[in-house]
Amino acid sequence: MSLIERARRVLPGGVNSPVRAFRGVGGDPVFVKGADGAYLETEDGRRLIDYIGSYGPMIFGHRPPEVTAAIAEALQHSTTFGAPTRAEVELAERICSAFPAMEMVRLVNSGTEATMSALRLARAATGRNKIIKLAGCYHGHADAYLVAAGSGAATLGVPSSPGVPTAVTADTLVAPYNDLDAVQALFQRHGDDIAMLIVEPIAGNMGLVPPLPGYLEALREVTRRHGALLVFDEVMTGFRVAWGGAQTLFDIEPDLTTLGKVIGGGLPIGAYGGRRDLMQQVAPAGPVYQAGTLSGNPLAVAAGSTALRLLASNHDQIYDRLEATSAKLCGGLEDIARRHGIPFTCQRQGSMIGIFFTDGPVERIDHVDASNLERFSRVFHVLLKAGIHLPPSAYETLFVSGAHGEEEINKTFEAFDQALAAEA
């Protein structure tokens, strides 16, 4: 029996997180045995250029020696204590120093936990229940966020998964990302009841979609005017697009921020933080309950701290290199598509890249839905055969790491050229 057949007998869909199952592109997923730098090593003995990057954490590529050494060192002192450690204080200090809007932070175990906890805190702090979630953004799998926009531009959320009670999503209002009028309309109608608006400042869960000029500033203004909190979900963008995340790039102070991915250096972690007066309401400093047996796990903290230390020590150089490699990749892919006369848009913020088979710009989720998803699947499989592993969905972002260079980019161009030739 093949590994995928065995997997499907014991794991739903054969995987532990849905996108890995290749439903977005068809076919069977690739089983990975190991990885090094920009390359994945598969169970069937192939070496693939990796543009998944574990969906964000692997900013230096796989197995940066400093991070592996830090994990090995931490291992000498046991793997969990259930008691405070010096290392978690240092990681918290580093996070707060990079994000001026985060005066305090709480470490958790995943991005999902971070956004779920931020939601509870926002409701407690404002004494309001309604929230605004933007269609196209992803905030993990807590019930309140699993909503699909109904008909109409701005509407009440309906559950997007069985098992999510309508009563829970009734307080989730939905507007499309990058549609300011829809948000203004929600505030006009429900302003006094809205606890928070949560947004991926740079959307990375529908491919890569940057905010329209002035959009984030307007969200800051309208939330403040109505006494609602602005929550930046920077689980993906934090430390990825810049030291200090998207909020530093766009110079906007959210009330709360959620982090994950890069801050764990490849181990499971999440964090939420923000204004001191808000974070002081979290237990045991305040009454808003939130806890975690493995929170601040020493291995994850060691890996994350080391990753952030590496980024801190020469962040201009690292982000410059990521910027240069990624710009070259995006520009090159667009040139190739143009030569083949195939509608294509590459959107980018630093080392996060969205590729869409449509004429751009891609600004909202309906633009992504309207792109040529079948073509994406075909191109995905040609690239995979040629040794290049894109994320297996047109709705995911490609991640370039510090380990990607000329050689990987050029191989990607060759394979992309082949794939598009087959499309003509």
Ligand SMILES: *Cc1c(COP(=O)(O)O)cnc(C)c1O
């Ligand atoms: C990945 C992601 C999450 C969820 O994080 P998990 O660690 O997968 O639970 C939440 N928000 C954003 C923006 C993400 O990209």
